[in-house]
Amino acid sequence: MTALPNSVTDTLLERFGDRFSQALALRQQHGQGESYHAAALPDAVVFAETTEEVSVIVRLCAAHQVPVIAFGAGTSLEGHLSAVRGGISIDLSRMEKVLRVSAEDLDCTVEAGVTREQLNTWLRDHGLFFPIDPGANATLGGMASTRASGTNAVRYGTMRENVLSLKVVLPSGQIIQTGGRARKSSAGYDLTRLFVGAEGTLGIITEVTLRLHGIPETTAAALCSFPTIDRAIDTAIAVIQLGIPVARMEFMDRGLIAAVNRYAGLSLKVEDTLAFEFHGSPAYTREQIDQVAALAADNGGQDFDWATSPEERNRLWKARHNAFYAVVSQRPNARGWSSDVCVPVSALGECILFTRELLVDCPVPAAILGHVGDGNYHVVFAIDPDNPDELAKVAAINKKMVEKALQLGGTSTGEHGIGTGKIDYLRQEHGDAVDLMQVIKQAIDPLDIMNPGKILPA
């Protein structure tokens, strides 16, 4: 049943008791997450509760060359969790303590298993929030590991900009602290940014120190529909170019709006749509809204409706957050395949129109949506994972979209990560720089036990 050496199994069982498991259902859940990629099961799951426990497990695995894969909330989309060479899935979801919040310094330290919703609930009484919002209620450790971003990144940046410091268990089991609490530093190599986005292939993040922001005095949201997709995108580009600091600027194509209406019982106008959020003082929020409304009107935008009440805003953003599930629910027993690319904003219109053309021949329900202020968008496909013919067609569409994005100077993934799903594009995107990534991987993890088979092509 397992490829684990008995000595590993015995040691873990003795040390972790019922926090060590080889139950099939648990291994299945830990080998897939929300990814459309086929599951590959770890040999066992261990629920770690401290950094020291993670270190003990990693040390043991290193001694026996057993792979280790960190597991947070299981919301990854590109096969990051699949145990392609078996090994131990270290579940960090019980490491869920908020260790420290400093309202004065606008920062906090949390254990890696704290989710962003948990954190924001905790922060509310301090008048603070953590802006990075990838939609799913991911853990902060997982978000750091995939360099996540989401709807608020256009204003507040991504995990790259909002992680100050990390506690990391290295492949040897050694525990280090990267970076520090100062807002900036020129002291040595930027190890923090090396682990942010490394998808657990260089070490396991167990604590995250984050930048926080004050809850804005005023928050307003607005929806605007456009006669054509390119006029919606032109509006988004103009907003960025004028430097209007929108907090969110999301594109939803008409197909998605229809799906969202059905899924959430809404009656949004079925048109290509931009959804905005504005943060600031009352006067400044009003100024931003007026500027954006004028730009939208110039591009034929209609029904620029804005909402300041929390209820209306929540309804709107709930619809956006449920987009993935809304698309998937269009088809019984479907699974979601969400791909993402990101291009320089000037190329966004061309890339999205190209993608929409591709979707004309798509055999499954699909919709385009995205964080267009960053040049980042997604296509969500509702697939039948047991239909290889259909999967091949979707894969071909995805490939064409990714290659178009790369041609336009973009990236194969704006925020979902490489995992196993985008591994074939890494060299196309980064050329010989991939050799350097491999040098770094080999130096830090010479036994290749840290989430093997991810990011780097063989």
Added chain:
Amino acid sequence: MTALPNSVTDTLLERFGDRFSQALALRQQHGQGESYHAAALPDAVVFAETTEEVSVIVRLCAAHQVPVIAFGAGTSLEGHLSAVRGGISIDLSRMEKVLRVSAEDLDCTVEAGVTREQLNTWLRDHGLFFPIDPGANATLGGMASTRASGTNAVRYGTMRENVLSLKVVLPSGQIIQTGGRARKSSAGYDLTRLFVGAEGTLGIITEVTLRLHGIPETTAAALCSFPTIDRAIDTAIAVIQLGIPVARMEFMDRGLIAAVNRYAGLSLKVEDTLAFEFHGSPAYTREQIDQVAALAADNGGQDFDWATSPEERNRLWKARHNAFYAVVSQRPNARGWSSDVCVPVSALGECILFTRELLVDCPVPAAILGHVGDGNYHVVFAIDPDNPDELAKVAAINKKMVEKALQLGGTSTGEHGIGTGKIDYLRQEHGDAVDLMQVIKQAIDPLDIMNPGKILPA
């Protein structure tokens, strides 16, 4: 006269002609820059004009294990340029082409030898600017290499946040492109951030792709003097905590104001002072000014004078930019020693007051100034580099200040870099994480030819 193998000298001479030099004066200039650290002379200087030329030189040096040190404008402050093991100084100042500006995408690509003033002159007609402003007219390659920041970082971030992509010559001579032009990406290890701040110890940056910003509709500046240093700092902390997006917020202690008055013929009030700059629409700038003025008044701030005319603003910021020279000019034939630390903003008052106490016993003219919105400040000492007793006393003060900053959760350098000057603090600051930095250095530069003796303790 030289430790270079004849074959290296001959090959370089043949290939580069009079762009290869072993003249003493040139070697002296290239072995020190503006640093107070004693010069250590390279064996030769080569003026490179293309990335390929840099690659040729590095390949040759690798074959003969000759050190290579990149040289830009020579404005580094912590001994980065000192050729502690001899070798070749590659002068990149002739690589000064702006290769591409995209007003649509708010980005540009420049050769490493372009200075920030050159770039901003070029950008003005596009309505754009590059905000990172360390004071000195450094090159963009040098600024990336030391992870520079400066006065605007409180609003716009540092080089860490504003470099999108780099062209780098690796220690093997191989040329790679890191990152890409998309605003964000989750595709692979963040090599860009690895080279930003690596001080030329992992490779030589030859091209830099940068984020740009639109020139703000309105720019206003203000000065405000305070009865005590801690009330000035309290005001700065309150501004940050309220999230007021000041573009600059600089502290100058009363000693510095006196020096600046003498140096620049100004008549600023000799008090502990904050200088602000505000960017935005007219209404929003006004709103920020009113908020900051109210906070300053709460802390006993007086004479909150604001200036919107470019002449007045330029005069003010010129005074700030000349602070280093103003302090040094207080003493004939002195050299400047500018140290910097950065702490969480809540600890800033304590750290600055501690530093002021230390300066009571300082044997040379000294002043405190800094980018207090980031928790970063400098002490500038006017030293006689030939007086070892005096140098020892200044070094002792510097040591106490750095150790205090580290105790308070800060960093030994906010923006000047480690070079040779802060090398003894790296392990104190980063602990075992330094081992990992050494693993990375060893893997990427196994012959240790890239700016050896910098950043990493032996």
